[in-house]
Amino acid sequence: xxxxPGDLLYTEEHEYVRKGKxxxxxxxxxxxxxxxxxxxxxxxxxxxxxxxxxxxxxxFGTIEAVKAVSELFSPIAGEVAAINDRLDxxxxxxxTDPYGAGWMIxxxxxxxxxVDSLMKSDAYKTHIG
Numbered sequence: 001x002x003x004x005p006g007d008l009l010y011t012e013e014h015e016y017v018r019k020g021k022x023x024x025x026x027x028x029x030x031x032x033x034x035x036x037x038x039x040x041x042x043x044x045x046x047x048x049x050x051x052x053x054x055x056x057x058x059x060f061g062t063i064e065a066v067k068a069v070s071e072l073f074s075p076i077a078g079e080v081a082a083i084n085d086r087l088d089x090x091x092x093x094x095x096t097d098p099y100g101a102g103w104m105i106x107x108x109x110x111x112x113x114x115v116d117s118l119m120k121s122d123a124y125k126t127h128i129g
Contacts, residue, residue, distance in 0.1 A: 002034035004125055005099055009118035013073045017118055026081040026106035034128050036098050039065035042091045047083045076114045078107040
């Protein structure tokens with residue numbers, strides 16, 4: 001059974017969002033434990049540069065596993081405030097700690113209230129069955 005923390009928000013594409021401490025703070029984005037489990041061993045992750053802007057559902061990068069290559073989708077519109085440089089050398093952090101050291105990017109939301117439209121943990125549990 002996948003680990004689905006109750007304090008995060010989720011997308012149908014299996015990204016999670018961790019809200020910042022206050023509205024308008026950058027939000028942390030990564031893929032869920034369920035997604036990393038489906039992908040298998042992660043071998044490479046391509047992330048955007050800080051300052052890149054994305055709309056909601058825009059592709060912000062790719063993740064390559066032994067089994068497949070998948071696109072990563074931005075859960076909200078905004079500007080990349082930080083990237084997890086550790087993933088260049090340690091992509092397997094997404095497998096071992098998806099909600100901690102395996103985070104991918106931080107986005108400063110264009111509209112902070114848009115975060116609240118994402119799925120809560122119960123809805124995501126239902127989504128993945």
